[in-house]
Amino acid sequence: MRSRKIKIGVAVAAAGVLALILTTTAAVGSRNAAPIGSGKASATHSICGLGTGKKATGSGIKIGGIDMLIPGVDFTTIGKTAAAYFDCVNDNGGINNHPIHYILYNEQLNPAQEAALARKLIQSDKVVGVVGNTSFAECGTNWKYYKSKGYVVIGAGVQAECYSTPSFAEVNSGPRYSNVGAAQALVKAGITKLAIASPDTISAYADGGPALVAQKAGIPYKIFPTHLPVTDATSQLIQMYQFAGNGGGILLDFTPDTAPAFMKAAEAQGIVDKVKWGSSTPIANTFMSSQFSPAFDGQLYIDNEFSNVDPKVGPDSALMFQVIAKYTHPTIAPQAFAQMGFLDGMFATHALLSIKGPITAKSYNAAVVALKDQKTDILCKPFYVGNLPYHIPNNTNIIVDYKAGNVVVRSGCTDFQAVDPAITQTRIWEKKYHLNG
Amino acid sequence: MNHVLGFSVFGVDWEFLKPFIVIGLAFGGVYALSGVGLVVLYRATGVLNLAFGAIGAAGALIAYYLLNHTGCPEWLAFSICVAFGGVVNLAYGMVFGPAFARRDPLVKMMGTLALALILLGLMAWRAPAGGAFARFLPLPSTQVHYDIFGTIVSLTQIISIALAFVLTAAASIFLRVTKLGTAMRALANDREITATLGVPVRRVEAAAWFGSGIACGAAGLILPDLLTSLDYSALTFLVIASLAAALIGRLQSLWATMFGGLAVGLAQSVLSPYSSVSNYRSAAPFVLAIAALLYLSRRRVVTISRAGT
Numbered sequence A: 001m002r003s004r005k006i007k008i009g010v011a012v013a014a015a016g017v018l019a020l021i022l023t024t025t026a027a028v029g030s031r032n033a034a035p036i037g038s039g040k041a042s043a044t045h046s047i048c049g050l051g052t053g054k055k056a057t058g059s060g061i062k063i064g065g066i067d068m069l070i071p072g073v074d075f076t077t078i079g080k081t082a083a084a085y086f087d088c089v090n091d092n093g094g095i096n097n098h099p100i101h102y103i104l105y106n107e108q109l110n111p112a113q114e115a116a117l118a119r120k121l122i123q124s125d126k127v128v129g130v131v132g133n134t135s136f137a138e139c140g141t142n143w144k145y146y147k148s149k150g151y152v153v154i155g156a157g158v159q160a161e162c163y164s165t166p167s168f169a170e171v172n173s174g175p176r177y178s179n180v181g182a183a184q185a186l187v188k189a190g191i192t193k194l195a196i197a198s199p200d201t202i203s204a205y206a207d208g209g210p211a212l213v214a215q216k217a218g219i220p221y222k223i224f225p226t227h228l229p230v231t232d233a234t235s236q237l238i239q240m241y242q243f244a245g246n247g248g249g250i251l252l253d254f255t256p257d258t259a260p261a262f263m264k265a266a267e268a269q270g271i272v273d274k275v276k277w278g279s280s281t282p283i284a285n286t287f288m289s290s291q292f293s294p295a296f297d298g299q300l301y302i303d304n305e306f307s308n309v310d311p312k313v314g315p316d317s318a319l320m321f322q323v324i325a326k327y328t329h330p331t332i333a334p335q336a337f338a339q340m341g342f343l344d345g346m347f348a349t350h351a352l353l354s355i356k357g358p359i360t361a362k363s364y365n366a367a368v369v370a371l372k373d374q375k376t377d378i379l380c381k382p383f384y385v386g387n388l389p390y391h392i393p394n395n396t397n398i399i400v401d402y403k404a405g406n407v408v409v410r411s412g413c414t415d416f417q418a419v420d421p422a423i424t425q426t427r428i429w430e431k432k433y434h435l436n437g
Numbered sequence B: 001m002n003h004v005l006g007f008s009v010f011g012v013d014w015e016f017l018k019p020f021i022v023i024g025l026a027f028g029g030v031y032a033l034s035g036v037g038l039v040v041l042y043r044a045t046g047v048l049n050l051a052f053g054a055i056g057a058a059g060a061l062i063a064y065y066l067l068n069h070t071g072c073p074e075w076l077a078f079s080i081c082v083a084f085g086g087v088v089n090l091a092y093g094m095v096f097g098p099a100f101a102r103r104d105p106l107v108k109m110m111g112t113l114a115l116a117l118i119l120l121g122l123m124a125w126r127a128p129a130g131g132a133f134a135r136f137l138p139l140p141s142t143q144v145h146y147d148i149f150g151t152i153v154s155l156t157q158i159i160s161i162a163l164a165f166v167l168t169a170a171a172s173i174f175l176r177v178t179k180l181g182t183a184m185r186a187l188a189n190d191r192e193i194t195a196t197l198g199v200p201v202r203r204v205e206a207a208a209w210f211g212s213g214i215a216c217g218a219a220g221l222i223l224p225d226l227l228t229s230l231d232y233s234a235l236t237f238l239v240i241a242s243l244a245a246a247l248i249g250r251l252q253s254l255w256a257t258m259f260g261g262l263a264v265g266l267a268q269s270v271l272s273p274y275s276s277v278s279n280y281r282s283a284a285p286f287v288l289a290i291a292a293l294l295y296l297s298r299r300r301v302v303t304i305s306r307a308g309t
Helices: A002-032 A076-090 A111-124 A138-149 A175-188 A203-217 A233-244 A259-269 A286-292 A315-327 A336-353 A361-369 A421-432 B014-045 B052-069 B074-100 B105-126 B155-177 B179-189 B191-196 B201-227 B232-236 B238-248 B254-270 B281-296
Strands: A061-070 A100-107 A153-155 A168-170 A194-199 A221-226 A249-252 A276-279 A300-304 A396-403 A406-415 B145-148 B151-154
Touching: A061 A076, A061 A111, A061 A336, A076 A100, A076 A315, A076 A336, A100 A111, A111 A138, A138 A168, A153 A336, A175 A194, A175 A203, A175 A249, A175 A276, A175 A300, A175 A396, A175 A406, A194 A203, A194 A233, A203 A221, A221 A233, A233 A249, A233 A259, A233 B014, A249 A259, A259 A286, A259 B151, A286 A396, A286 A406, A300 A406, A315 A336, A336 A361, B014 B052, B014 B074, B014 B151, B014 B155, B014 B179, B014 B201, B014 B238, B014 B254, B052 B074, B052 B105, B052 B201, B052 B232, B052 B238, B074 B105, B074 B201, B105 B232, B145 B155, B151 B155, B155 B179, B155 B201, B155 B254, B179 B191, B179 B201, B191 B201, B201 B232, B201 B238, B232 B238, B238 B254, B238 B281, B254 B281
Parallel strands: A061 A100, A153 A168, A194 A221, A194 A249, A249 A276, A276 A300
Antiparallel strands: A300 A396, A396 A406, B145 B151
């Protein structure tokens, strides 16, 4: 009899424990099942758009973008990541229940094609805004057209017109200023000469900045415009090394499609530790560091226009990793171009959500111009647009290096050298109009 | 690299020029290798194979995939890369060779261009470039370096040059000494008469397609290592420099083709430090080919089409 009571007691206790486990598991499960980017935004949690966790079901809002894709350079990662962010927004209530329909076109560094695609987006597709554009030449081709139509593009810039006309508000600093930051770090590290290489199509603009840094520091420099795709990386690298000499600096301004050829050549030639290596942002990611560590550990001065690509940096970075994992093809790795696309999508969404009344091209672009003090852990300083003759909101960068397969920060947020009057003027406007805090 | 100047060559310090000579000879070795393969095939079948680079690139991409996405050992992946060249070349030759046998050499060449474009399309479809990805196909020999006269030379570079010599010598001996080689030379002279004499034309042609494909696969394996990247479009257009080498050899002489390949590689590389002409280096293969053809045609008419085939 007593034994039976004990058995019943054990069974009841076991059932209780089981119920407790099931309840806890269900609670954790339901929390895990919460859609990415949903919930309430806080200092530790970022959301996509409204963060409702419910799919937007209303009529679509058309947004478009144009990215360059040529052998040796793929900028489509930017548009693809912006698209991923919009997908996340659409799964979280969209823009007041209206999903964003993002149309992304690729171009092959062809001005006629760039002009045609911009007109197709605005006149045929009737997009209300243009977001996520990146190209070697599209800014120069289309800035007057965008201006005539009243469009302000949130994108990631490369050439001069992206930073000297009112039609673009780029989330990145661009190669010229990223190279300036890298050159500044190399000069500080004590280089005696500086060899600089960029793709030939952007060399005059992109290499002109670091050349000014070297000139002001009294350091001899030489520019090596590089035709893409690179077919003789070793020959060019030897030329650069022969100019820079031991103790000199070599600054590479290439995307992850092209930079590795030079870095492999440096390893093969045994010159990795004979010079100091500078680079613009695109190689500041773990895909690259895992390939070139430990050979390049402690040798690199990479100017990173964004925070380190690490989910632990802050809630926006964490959300970006989640969005990439869920909404993009596995070939899209978390890297600078993904950060650019994520920010493009995020700021465009903020502009859309700020609109009171119907969403039209006029109301959207007015909302873009009104953007200011957009804080994010992915940038050193808040992003803004403002009614300005040109925009260079990202003018503070960090310097990173490789270490044990990771990207590590050498020095934190620093204003890059004002080699151009436009940078000085930009910083004056920021203070005058309280654009970024 | 802050050397005391020894002597200069047209204003460039000899010490600065040495690494470019090594690089040029290594690239030249690959051009020679594939150029000799082109000539052997042309002599036996009358086909100028424009798909040479694309086949090599496709083989290299397969090896890359096997090494990075399966547990395939290096030796097997590299062997498959080389064998792929032989098999695809052979398959093309067996399927389309007979159909094109009596057509004009230009038509035969266009057929191989189609193969090149199909392979290029397949590579772009299955292995798109871009994003955060760059592909490498380093050979173990890259890790081995020698300091020769103050210049770093990798084992891959030595293999490239040596292989060009070995293949050219082997092909020359093969064509001169063996029965199959004699049959190939006979085919080159007159296909109809050779067939009438009882030579198994299809079998001889198959051997030429396969052999030249192996050379193409070997070039596809070495070149990504020299380029320090596996760029299939660059590999595909390897055929341009190889074609120039073959033209220098008038599509006949294996040794002239080999030295032509080395000269093309050397010219492209050695011009690098001369800033005034550096941007025109890519024209070097055809400038050399034209110069060689003009020089060689001083006493005779150069014919690159095969009459009667």
